[in-house]
Amino acid sequence: MPKISQKAIEMPSSPIRKLVPYATEAKKRGVHVLHLNIGQPDIKAPQVAIDAIKNLPTNDVAYTNSEGVSSYQSGLVNYYKNNNINLNVKDIMITTGGSEALVMVFNACFNDDDEILVPEPFYANYNGFARQTNINVVPITASIENDFALPPIADFEKKITPKTKAIMICNPSNPTGYLYSLKELEQLKEIVLKHDLFLIADEVYREFCYDGHTPISILELDGLKENAIVIDSVSKRYSMCGARIGAIVTRNNELISVLMKFAQARLCPPYFGQVAAEAALNTPKEYFEEVKAEYVARRNYLVEALNKIEGVYCPMPKGAFYAVVKLPVENADEFAKWLLEEFEYKGTTVMVAPASGFYSTPNHGMNEVRVAYVLKISELKRAVIALEEGLRAYKEYKNK
């Protein structure tokens, strides 16, 4: 039979989804599995977006412009303006989710074997997108002891080679919930200008910043016209993960013009999703206030409860809806699997995402897991109890 590609063999599996078969088995045994592993919010999409879909103006389901529906692009210009960012319509290219935005940017910016520096832990699929486009992610390790703040710039400098073409951050961060400060962003600006690099910021969690913190976009920094590339998405902002609508935002005209060739090859982003996303721009402010209040309550409950468990440490996230948590185990991959395969407490267990998949340095984050606080507090409570009991039982199991 014909051989599959080397790229396919080397393509990493999703660390978030790889335990799914064990969860399925647990459910078959009648165990209730509480999902702390996924970033699928249980929040409803804004009614304005759903109404727009239900009131589709026409039966024409034609290709849209390759760069997206013009009126939606204009709407986004206005959205950014309200976020203190002045853009032109041509600076925004609508994509099929943030995922396609990343692949397009990687294709347009990087040659084979080029390197991008990324603070780790990072969103695990960056590895997959890098593998698909023949580039290498070079991790710069952030530490849980430092609450995952930007690693020292000297650590970036040390890793810069002639192959280095970009630095990429996720802000606020999936998986750590860390929110970069203006000072940290200025440091990144300095180093990308010094070495003539692109600065890519995945800002899809922009709306989810807590405790009065304001997110700062790299588009707000002066002097980065040619360097700054923002990856955006409606998936989390409006709880519309399934719409698959994202965007590339850059004032680099040359980049936009080559991106257009990739955009035209795949014809256009999804029409229905764009209808919903454009309408979602009119989501009332109260929607976000409610959603944020809910996430803050969940975060506060979860982080406090986790830190009360012996040997557990969870930094307080300032944004997004994830946290990376240190557990008193040697191998969180094994522990997470054990929770699904061997454990239950009063008919319940908990599923977490081992953090090792969010590091690209081998054997890093082995005692960490990512949790997402996308469950109601009542469910989070049950999940924390199951986790605490699980840790206790696992310790006994290991000492046997």
Place this chain on the structure above:
Amino acid sequence: MPKISQKAIEMPSSPIRKLVPYATEAKKRGVHVLHLNIGQPDIKAPQVAIDAIKNLPTNDVAYTNSEGVSSYQSGLVNYYKNNNINLNVKDIMITTGGSEALVMVFNACFNDDDEILVPEPFYANYNGFARQTNINVVPITASIENDFALPPIADFEKKITPKTKAIMICNPSNPTGYLYSLKELEQLKEIVLKHDLFLIADEVYREFCYDGHTPISILELDGLKENAIVIDSVSKRYSMCGARIGAIVTRNNELISVLMKFAQARLCPPYFGQVAAEAALNTPKEYFEEVKAEYVARRNYLVEALNKIEGVYCPMPKGAFYAVVKLPVENADEFAKWLLEEFEYKGTTVMVAPASGFYSTPNHGMNEVRVAYVLKISELKRAVIALEEGLRAYKEYKNK
């Protein structure tokens, strides 16, 4: 400023869209442009599909399974069964249009610099997808004199090297409208088995076969379990180009399992589009009968009218809704541009797609254009008149 990639520089522009700026200018001058250049049907999507969107069951716009909504996969198994093809749910992976299906297959099957043999002229974006995934399309030239039938198998044999990994066809063909016979497909089967190659068939125009011809899928051929990969899409079938829903269909289990890694990295195909596509499976038979009758009438009118013009030759397409037409000009690229820039007849001109963009052999198809019969007959009539007058005027212009 940071440099864009070599890949981006080499990425071809869409031959279908590259004349668009000239058309825009013509429209600004008040000239009515009749579009024979695009494959955007003017047919409405089936009402059942639109109704499904308008009656969305929930406000949850969550990620679907990475391989697609299960009930839609099952629905497609049934669709294929009605087309005499027996499949399992796991043989079908839902994608973001046929475009993503092709990129995923190229990534999963081919190493850098691998070669795929493709009869030319072929769908121009194959070149772009190949460039994105670092593979090479090796064209096997079909000729208009032979109505674009499969080139002799000896021509394929001559081009097979250790790098050759697949043969790819589009059946019925965009841009030629050619429908491969069982005999031709059996020849392809023999050669792919002999050389252990994948056989990829883009069958998105399956429903559009005329004059009693029945399309034959490579999935109907015995012995190709590991080799056959079908690219499918709802874009043309239900006139839902904007839904961006396609599929990869293969009985090769290993391939499906590695495709899943690429599918999971990009999370899922669009949810709204899948809702519409699943509902569209219940499109009444009469819809297709009406649509086909309309296309046949358009095709018959257009092909007959074109062949009446002096020096023009248009083979009779058996499927899809395109034809490649030989014109009495030396350089159809120049002529097509001239039609938009310099010409009008009673306030009207016509836009065609130069066929050179559908060949990858340099300087092939220089006197050919692709036309799509996706306009009403009344419009086609005006387009043919404009083309005939254009050819006459262009001849005078060139002889000046």
